[in-house]
Amino acid sequence: MKLAIVGVGQAGGKILDQLIEYDSSRNTGFIEHAVAVNSAKADLMGLSSVPESDRLLVGQSIVSGHGTGTDPETGRECIEEGIHEISDAIGHVPTSRIDAFLIVAALGGGTGSGGAPVIADRLGELYAEPVYGLGILPSTDEGGIYNRNAAASLQRFVRSTDSVLLFDNGAAKTSGETLSEGYTAINEQIATRFGTLFSAGEIEALSGGVAESVVDSSEIINTLGDGGITTIGYASEPIETDGRRGGLLDRFLGDDRGDDLQSAGDATNRITSLVRKATLGKLTLPCEHDSAARALLIVSGPPEHLSRKGIDSAREWLERETDCREVRAGDYPLPNEDRVAALVVLSGVTDVPRIEEIQGFALEGDDESDDGFEELIRYDSEADEIG
Ligand SMILES: Nc1nc2c(ncn2[C@@H]2O[C@H](COP(=O)(O)OP(=O)(O)OP(=O)(O)O)[C@@H](O)[C@H]2O)c(=O)[nH]1
């Protein structure tokens, strides 16, 4: 599907950079237009893939180009000061070329945390297309300020968007590495997961014709729904290609499964096993699977490896695992790819331990946050209350 993306703040800009890199290196073309917004000049200058003309410095009269120093209230003011400039820059491309907007920001800092919901509100007022958020949660050990900022920002972001797709830095971090050392790898993980999702709905551009089972943008939009939180699981596995068969055969001989991956049965098994791995492994935001309201399964790879039978039986498994009747499934044919990958989207999730933990930080620091969080956890069944 075609997106107009806004990266807000430092993390938002870096992740936007990485998404552009993903899109251009694979020629997927899901990013129709992109803008990076920040109150810190140095962070904007540090970007590489976002063209300079699409970088917007805001809030200069408030913070003189130095960022907010982890203060969402100042972040909100900076974005409000520049909101017309920001919406002009985003509106540069006609909406007939766009299926949805995506606003990317870390929720624990200042500019992105305070500013992302302001931009979402504005786009929601101006356009009929859905507005999604891609929110980065701080890891728990970043401490009270980051976690409290994230608590307040998440609540506002959920209210002002059609869905917030969340990525928890803490769940992605590998042991022995500080968070900042790991950002490059983490941002690649983010781009692979969310890039696969949004480019899957853009497959017409690649193949020139649409097979019946290919995921399209309306299935993604229907899965994300109109209010709530979304999380993603991903798993992939290399496949042998003609040119490399010798080397890989050697590898298989050393593999005690001893299976012949060329048979149709194995293509089916590979898919069901990848879908289990994607669902039961680390989600971008860990949650109870059966609290999802909707799910979408996308299997990508060379068309001859996308077994319809495998996708059907994986979808049935996912229906049981999520206890959810609204499970969509489709494929994403990538003729030149040397891997098969499964992407599992769980949307409208309500039972999320990390959000309860963030709620605890908010309650510690500020009595007023109490009511808001009660609403956030319940929003899905009582969406009208917060609409
Ligand atoms: N995944 C990821 N998280 C990041 C990255 N850079 C910073 N973060 C996280 O983002 C949060 C801080 O948000 P920033 O984006 O740096 O803050 P900001 O929006 O620029 O706001 P200011 O406080 O005004 O600078 C922390 O929780 C960091 O862990 C990154 O490259 N990738």
Ligand SMILES: [Mg+2]
């Ligand atoms: Mg910053």
